[in-house]
Amino acid sequence: MNAVALTTLGIEIGWGAALAIKTLVILLIIPAGALILGYVFLLKMMSHMQSRLGPMDPGGFHGWFQLIGDGLKFVQKEDLMPDGADRKVFAGAPAVVLISTFLVFLVIPMGPDLVVKDLDIGVFYALAVSSLSVIGILMAGWSSANKYALLGGLRAAGQLIAYELPLLLAVIGVVIQAGTMSLNGIVVAQQQQSIFGIDWIGNPYILTQFVGFLIFLIAAQAELTQTPFDMPVAESELVGGYHVEYTGFRFLFFFMGEYGTAFAFSAIAATLFLGGYALPWVEGDLANWIGPLVLFAKLMLVAFLMFWARFTFPRLREDQLQAFAWKFLIPLGLANLLVTALFKVAF
Amino acid sequence: MWEQQVAFWVIAVAMAGAAIGVVRANNVVHAALFLIVVFAGSAAQYILLLAEFVAWVQVLIYIGAIIVLFLFGVMLTRAPMREERGKLDNSQRLASAVVALFLFGVLAVFLIDAFGGTELRFRDSMVEVGSAASVGDSIFRQFVIPFEVVSMLLLAALVGAVALARRD
Numbered sequence: 001m002n003a004v005a006l007t008t009l010g011i012e013i014g015w016g017a018a019l020a021i022k023t024l025v026i027l028l029i030i031p032a033g034a035l036i037l038g039y040v041f042l043l044k045m046m047s048h049m050q051s052r053l054g055p056m057d058p059g060g061f062h063g064w065f066q067l068i069g070d071g072l073k074f075v076q077k078e079d080l081m082p083d084g085a086d087r088k089v090f091a092g093a094p095a096v097v098l099i100s101t102f103l104v105f106l107v108i109p110m111g112p113d114l115v116v117k118d119l120d121i122g123v124f125y126a127l128a129v130s131s132l133s134v135i136g137i138l139m140a141g142w143s144s145a146n147k148y149a150l151l152g153g154l155r156a157a158g159q160l161i162a163y164e165l166p167l168l169l170a171v172i173g174v175v176i177q178a179g180t181m182s183l184n185g186i187v188v189a190q191q192q193q194s195i196f197g198i199d200w201i202g203n204p205y206i207l208t209q210f211v212g213f214l215i216f217l218i219a220a221q222a223e224l225t226q227t228p229f230d231m232p233v234a235e236s237e238l239v240g241g242y243h244v245e246y247t248g249f250r251f252l253f254f255f256m257g258e259y260g261t262a263f264a265f266s267a268i269a270a271t272l273f274l275g276g277y278a279l280p281w282v283e284g285d286l287a288n289w290i291g292p293l294v295l296f297a298k299l300m301l302v303a304f305l306m307f308w309a310r311f312t313f314p315r316l317r318e319d320q321l322q323a324f325a326w327k328f329l330i331p332l333g334l335a336n337l338l339v340t341a342l343f344k345v346a347f
Numbered sequence: 348m349w350e351q352q353v354a355f356w357v358i359a360v361a362m363a364g365a366a367i368g369v370v371r372a373n374n375v376v377h378a379a380l381f382l383i384v385v386f387a388g389s390a391a392q393y394i395l396l397l398a399e400f401v402a403w404v405q406v407l408i409y410i411g412a413i414i415v416l417f418l419f420g421v422m423l424t425r426a427p428m429r430e431e432r433g434k435l436d437n438s439q440r441l442a443s444a445v446v447a448l449f450l451f452g453v454l455a456v457f458l459i460d461a462f463g464g465t466e467l468r469f470r471d472s473m474v475e476v477g478s479a480a481s482v483g484d485s486i487f488r489q490f491v492i493p494f495e496v497v498s499m500l501l502l503a504a505l506v507g508a509v510a511l512a513r514r515d
Contacts, residue, residue, distance in 0.1 A: 089380065121400055121479050128403045131411030135383065138418045142376055150422060157419045161412070181479060 022116045026105050030098070033263030034256045039067050040300070041307035042259075049311050074255075077248035084145035085245070093143060094246070094253030096136030101257050103129035104264040109184045111277050111291030112284075122183040123171055126268055127164075130223070133261065134160045137232070140254070141242035152241025155318065156225060156232035162325040163222035163229075169333030170216040173209050173340045174272045183268075187276035201280045206273040211336045213273045215329055220265040221306055222325070224258065228313035229321060262303065270298035351395055351469075358395070362388035379417045386410050397469060398477040 043055040043066055059065025081090060107122040109115035119125050134157055141153015175181050178189035193203035206213050222229040233241035243254045270276060276298070277291030316324070365384035372378040386409040393402035475481060486494050 086376075089376075119399070121403060124400075124407070124479070125403050128407035128411060131407060131415075134415050135410070135418070138415065138422065139380070142418075142422055154419065154422055157415055161415060161419075164411075 026102060026116060029105055030101055030256055030260035030263070034259035035067065037259045037262055037303055037307075038255075041303060043067060045304075045307060046311050049308075071252075074248055074252040079250065080245075080247045082145050082245050086143040086145070089139050089143035090245075091250075093136045093140035094250050094257070096139060097133045097257035098136075098253050098260070100129055100132035100136065101260040101264060103132075104261070104268075107183055108264070108267045108271060108295075109187060109277060109291075110295050111288040112184070113288055114277075114291055115184060118182055118184045121181045123175065123181050123186065123268070123272065126183070126264075127168060127171065130261065130264070131160070131164060133257065136257075137242050140246070144242070144245040146245055148238045148240070149242050149244050152232045152234075152238045152244070155238075156242060159222055159225065159229060159232060159321060162322055163219045163329075166215050166325060166329035166333045167219035167223065169330065169337055170209075170212040170219065171272065173212040173333075173336050174205050176337070176340050176344050177203075177205060177208065183271050183276070187271060187278050190275045191278045191280070202275065202278075204273065204275045209273060209336075209340070211332065212340075213269070215333050215336070216269055216273070217302070217305060217309075218329065219325075220269065221309060222321070224262050224265060224306075226262070226306065226310045228309070228316050230315055231318055231321060234315060262306065263299070266299040266303040266306065267295065269302045270295060274298045274302070354395055355392065358388050358391045362392075375421050376418065379414060379421065382417070383410055383414050386414065396477075397473050399474075400477060400479040400482050 044062060046052060047055045047063070054063075055066045056063040057066075058069055081087060104126050106116045107119050107126055109118065137156045137160075138153045141149045141151075141156070144150070174186060177193075178186040180186060180189065190204050191202045193199075195203050195207060225232045231237070233243070235241075238244070243251060246254060277295040278287065279290070279294055282290065282294075362385050365381045365388065368381035369378045369385065372381060386405060390402045390405040390410075393399075393405060
């Protein structure tokens with residue numbers, strides 16, 4: 001959303017106002033994204049798929065009041081801290097998780113000019129800052145002075161380390177094809193490239209990098225600690241994992257961090273594999289206007305796949321999880337990388 | 348230029364404070380958390396020097412991986428909640444102070460001798476030098492052999508770790 005973009009839309013603003021607008025958009029995007037995903041998928045889709053009656057009841061039509069009621073409940077709860085807790089670390093942990101989510105949104109383009117900062121190394125930056133949330137999770141698990149919380153934190157760390165690698169390998173395939181790490185550059189590349197000479201829809205990388213797309217989705221699912229990879233918060237084994245001691249608005253922070261990150265990963269997947277904000281034959285100012293809507297539609301499609309898996313599969317065992325990452329996903333990712341590189345050199 | 352000077356000193360003071368915190372913390376987990384501030388500070392210094400790619404590599408590798416492994420290891424083996432006064436201390440304070448002072452002296456003398464009169468003048472064209480493309484170019488053109496040697500070293504370390512951990 002830089003000044004140039006708004007000028008082409010007929011609005012004159014200075015860099016100070018542009019900075020203020022950017023900050024506001026980024027600050028609003030996480031609560032908004034968390035609300036949308038929580039409402040559409042967690043409450044409505046899950047209730048329909050699993051025949052849950054509770055979330056369909058409050059307020060009448062499809063239980064529209066449920067999420068507002070949940071929010072009010074969180075805000076008015078007492079702010080509890082366990083007796084033996086390490087107070088500063090305990091209080092800082094939710095903030096670390098949320099900050100890492102905020103930083104990811106800085107590089108996601110919503111239109112040709114609608115991006116906070118189009119970094120040259122955009123996708124690398126996004127993965128680097130999203131990996132910081134593990135530290136918040138470990139801080140939360142340790143500082144709670146609770147064995148279940150600590151076990152949850154350790155499981156989360158082990159899982160996030162293991163699935164960081166397939167995630168990176170899946171992204172490298174896209175970077176090789178696009179020839180750039182800038183997310184905006186990747187969108188443009190998908191618009192302009194062709195698949196063996198057929199160029200009327202460009203080259204959305206979901207077609208040529210389908211294996212990469214699958215690896216990315218699975219690894220993102222594990223990074224988000226969603227079922228079938230939800231051992232860190234497995235309520236039947238660990239009560240609630242690393243956030244078991246958190247109540248009220250601190251828990252709300254973790255909740256927003258989780259769904260905000262799901263929103264961010266869906267947006268990154270939509271940008272990397274589905275062509276991001278771009279539609280075929282749409283260029284120039286029009287792309288700036290409808291870009292956010294197109295990106296949102298694609299992102300919801302990716303999020304639908306993620307939450308569909310979440311509501312359908314049973315939980316894996318801890319050793320199955322590690323074996324799946326190291327013995328299957330990483331070799332597959334390396335093979336995909338090799339094939340992509342060969343095709344890049346050959347064609 | 349003065350903005351860069353101010354930013355440098357603010358970050359440098361924060362880094363030095365956190366580094367002292369790492370040594371003085373009475374709890375291993377706190378020491379590791381202080382270390383995050385030091386690493387984040389050095390990433391910020393790289394950005395000040397226009398080395399953007401190196402800065403985010405620093406974040407991904409040091410903060411996202413090495414610190415996480417530190418914390419993981421500490422919490423897996425023992426996770427002390429209370430302060431362990433005395434247990435993390437030893438009787439070699441004086442010796443370590445001498446070594447630290449000597450190292451500081453040597454580094455200061457060499458750095459001032461090598462770069463003492465150099466003045467950095469940042470231009471827009473220098474942004475290119477810190478980009479991922481030019482870093483990749485120089486690694487795979489000028490420094491291919493050191494790069495391959497380091498890869499072999501890491502591979503050997505990996506094989507060694509597997510051999511040590513293996514039980515049969």
